[in-house]
Amino acid sequence: MEQADCLLLNGNGKPVSLFPLSIISWKTAVKLFLTREVFLIKEHHNKVVRSPSFEMRLPSILMLPYFHHHAEQVKFSRANVFIRDDLTCQYCHEVFERKELTIDHVIPKSKGGKTEWDNVVTSCKRCNIAKGSKDIKPNKIPTKPSIGKLIKYHKLHSQYFPDAEWGKYIQ
Numbered sequence: 001m002e003q004a005d006c007l008l009l010n011g012n013g014k015p016v017s018l019f020p021l022s023i024i025s026w027k028t029a030v031k032l033f034l035t036r037e038v039f040l041i042k043e044h045h046n047k048v049v050r051s052p053s054f055e056m057r058l059p060s061i062l063m064l065p066y067f068h069h070h071a072e073q074v075k076f077s078r079a080n081v082f083i084r085d086d087l088t089c090q091y092c093h094e095v096f097e098r099k100e101l102t103i104d105h106v107i108p109k110s111k112g113g114k115t116e117w118d119n120v121v122t123s124c125k126r127c128n129i130a131k132g133s134k135d136i137k138p139n140k141i142p143t144k145p146s147i148g149k150l151i152k153y154h155k156l157h158s159q160y161f162p163d164a165e166w167g168k169y170i171q
Contacts, residue, residue, distance in 0.1 A: 004047040004058045011067035029059040038062040060163045084145040085122035090138035108133040117144035
């Protein structure tokens with residue numbers, strides 16, 4: 001079956017998690033719906049799951065009946081570094097797709113650099129190889145991003161969501 005992810009909302013109508021975004025598989029979504037652990041907000045229009053005695057449209061957006069508390073800090077991850085840097089190589093300043101990007105240590109690991117917000121930037125593969133262990137300064141000084149910065153990115157790139165309705169819930 002074609003992949004049909006589902007957005008899981010908290011009891012307050014916002015995603016359970018933004019980073020990473022609370023997306024669940026269609027199988028988990030169907031299980032949660034059938035066990036009545038969630039409310040159905042929206043179905044996919046043309047994606048259906050069938051058995052010999054049952055047929056249902058796959059959920060696109062589900063909501064928990066209660067509020068689940070979660071951390072308010074941005075977690076360090078490769079994906080979040082790419083979001084912080086707007087998918088832009090911090091050396092050649094070109095925009096790339098995620099699969100064409102790498103993480104580069106401003107102070108190389110070989111010189112004691114650590115893998116943390118203040119020492120990593122997004123780099124294209126060509127620039128990362130060319131930089132090697134040299135001390136080259138990136139376009140922007142890396143810092144830990146705010147949740148607001150990452151949310152802004154999601155709003156600007158909502159065309160990548162499998163369902164356009166998801167953008168309404170990511171604020």
